[in-house]
Amino acid sequence: MTNTVLGRTGLTINRDAFGALPIQRVDIATAGKILFKALDGGINFFDTARGYTDSEEKIGASIAKRRGEFILATKTPSKNAEGFWKDLETSLGKLKTDYIDIYQFHNPDFIPKPNDGTGLYEAMTEAKKQGKIRFISITNHKLNLAKEAVESGLYDTLQFPFSYLSNDTDIALVKLCAEKNVGFIAMKALSGGLITDIYAARNWMAQYANVVPIWGIQRETELDQLLEAMKQTSPLTPDQKAKIAKDREELAGDFCRGCGYCLPCPAEITINICARINLLLKRAPEAQWVSETWQQNMAKIENCLHCGHCTDNCPYGLDTPALLQKSLKNYREFVSSRQVRV
Template sequence: MKNVTLGRTGICVPQNGFGALPVQRVSLDEAVVLLRKAYDGGMRFFDTARAYSDSEEKLGAAFGDGYVKRDEIVITTKTQAKTPEAFWKDLETSLATLKTEYIDVYQFHLMGQCYKPGDGTGMYECMQEAKAKGMIKHIGGTAHKLGIAKELIESDLYETVQYPMSYLASDKEIELIHMCNEHNVGFIGMKGLAGGLITNSKAAMAFISQFDGAVPIWGIQRDKELDEWLSYMDETPSMDDEIKAFIESERKELMGDFCRGCGYCSPCTVGIQINQCNRMSLMLRRAPSDAWLSEYWQEEMKKIDECVNCGACLPRCPYELNIPELLKKNLEDYRMVLKGERKVK
C-alpha cells in the first residue's frame, strides 16, 4: 500500500481511506469495533459528514477517548450549511460529536457553487476564520457536478476536492485527478464502487492506485468488507493485463447514462425511490436477484407508473440524467424479468 500526499495539505496517509457514511446503519458498539479494527489494520484516513446522521458520533466514540493519539489519524467531515450561522453551528456540533479540538479537512458538502471571498455569501470567510482559530486545518469541497469540481480546483482556494471516482468514470472525470496534481490540490475519491454496481474490489483498488495524489474512501459497513480492504494494505492490487481487460468489459457494459444512486434527486413527489429504481436494471445483473425481485421491490417499482413528469427531480440530478425516461426503461426491463422474458445473473 503506497502512501499518498494530499496536495499542499501535506497530509500523508496510506491510500486506503475509510468512508464512514455506512456506519450510521449499524449500532454504536458495532461501529466502534469496525472503526478501531480499521485503524489497527493500518487505515488512517476517516471521512464523514454532519449529514450522515450519527456517523460523527460513532467516530468520536471510537477515537475520541484516547484509543489513538489525535495526530495519528486524519478526520475529515462536511457541512451542508448555506449561511454563516448554520456553518458555525455545524462546526461546533461536529467538534463536539467527534470529540476533537480540530478537524483535519473541513469540506463544504455537495457544493452547488464555488464559494469565494467577497462573493456576498460569507461562506468562504467562515472557513478562513475557522482555520485561523485552529478549529480546522484545511479547507475542502465536495461536488458531484464536473463543472463545479473544476472550478474548485482552478480557484486555488480549496486544498482538497472530493468527487466520485471509479473505473466507470469518464475520461473528463479522470482528468480531474491530473488537474488536482497540477494545482497541488488533494483529490479524495468517493463512490469508488459506483454505489454498489462495482463488485470487484481488487479491480477498483488497482484502478485508483494508478494515480498519484488521490485517496479513495471506501464505504464500509460490514466486517467482511473491511477485511477485504485491509487485505490490500500489504498486497495492493496493481493494474495488469487481466484487470485491464476486466475493466474494459465493465466499462462497455455499464458506462453511459446510468444512475450512481446518490439520492440527491429525492424526494419524489409521488414517493418513488428514484436512486434505486432508476438503476434496477443494472442491479439485477450485478446483485443477487432474489432481493431485488421481492414483493417489496415489486411494489416500489410499480410506483413508477404514478410518475406525473413534474420534473422536480431533473435539476437536482448532478449528472443531468433524464430521470423520468430512465425510470420507464428500468420498469419495462424489470417487468420482462418478472415474466421470465429476460434472465438475470
C-alpha cells in the same frame, strides 16, 4: 500498505480511506468494532459529514480517544455563515474533538469565494484561524464546479466521484489537481455498488498517485476484504483489464450513480435504487431485488408526478423519469423471466 501526501495539505495518509456514510445504518457497537478494526489495520483517514445522521457520533463514541492517530474529514451543507458555525460546533461535539483536519463544503451548487455575499469562505478562514479546522475543502458532483474550485486556488482538497467507470474529462480533473497540488479524494470508488471487484478497482486507482479513494464500509466482511486487498496492490492483471473493459461497455452512456441528490421524491420512489436496479441485479444476489418489497417499490414508478425535482437536482444531467420508466420495463421483464411469484 501505500501512503501518499494529500496535495498541499502535507498530510501523509494511507491510500485507502474509510467512508463513514454507511455506518449510519448499523448500531453503535458494530460501528465501533468496524472503526477500531480499520484504524488498527492501517487506515488513517476517515471521512464523514454532518448530513450522515449519526455517523459523526459513532466516530466520536469509538475512536475519538485515539484522535492523534488519524486524519478526520467532515462536511457542512450550509449555505450561509450562521449555518456554517452551527454545523461546525455540532460536528466538533459529536466527533469529540477540538479540531477537524479537512472541513468540506458539501456539494454546493456554487463555489464559495471571498466577498461572494454568503460569508461562507470567510467563515472557513476564521475557523482555520481559531484552530478548529486545518484545511479548507469542497466536495462536488458537477465537473464544471469541481474544476472551478480547483482553478480558484482557494481549496486544499477536492472530493469528486472517481472510479474505473470515469471518463476522460474526469481523468483530466485528476491531472489538474496534480498540477495545482490540490489533494484529490475519490468518492464512489465502487460507483455506488456497481463495481464489485475491489482488487481491480484499487489496482486501477493506483495508477493515479494523487488520488485517495474513500471506500464506503458498512459490514466487517467488507472491511476484511479491503484490508486483504490493501496487501495486494499490483499492476492490473489481464483478467482485471478484461473485467474493467466489460464493465465500461455495459455501463457506457447514461446511468444512475446512486448519489441520492434527487431525493426525497414526492411520489416516494427510491430513485437512486430504482433507476439502476437492473444493473444491481447483475452484480448482487438477485433474490433481494425480486422480493415482494422491491416489486412494490418499483411499482411506485407508475406514480411519478413528473414534477421535475429529480431532473433539476441530478448533478449528472440525467433524464431521470425516462431512466425510471426504462428501468421498470426491464425489471418486470426480468421478474417475469424468472417466474417470480408474489
